[in-house]
Amino acid sequence: MTEVYDDLNDLVGEHATAEPETDAVQRLSAVLDHILLRIQAPKLAVCCPPDVVHRAQRARACAHSAGARLSVAEARGVALAVLNLLDLVGEQL
Numbered sequence: 862m863t864e865v866y867d868d869l870n871d872l873v874g875e876h877a878t879a880e881p882e883t884d885a886v887q888r889l890s891a892v893l894d895h896i897l898l899r900i901q902a903p904k905l906a907v908c909c910p911p912d913v914v915h916r917a918q919r920a921r922a923c924a925h926s927a928g929a930r931l932s933v934a935e936a937r938g939v940a941l942a943v944l945n946l947l948d949l950v951g952e953q954l
Contacts, residue, residue: 865943872937872939886936894921896946896950905950909946910949
């Protein structure tokens, strides 16, 4: 889990890098896939407002359509989606 927070820090932290590493973006995209799958369970779904889930799904769709060639803004969108969902249900995953 520490690696996830390191990747988040690299993409959206106080000293975010100008060009995110492809590996970090791919790891966060995989984490986003996992969280979106897990929050389908009723126990977790009630913790997530629909607008947060929709934004995360859009970030996921963008990441999958662009593959490894995400823009900086798209990569940060994936990171922010992961961060938002972890804030809501991270302890329950």
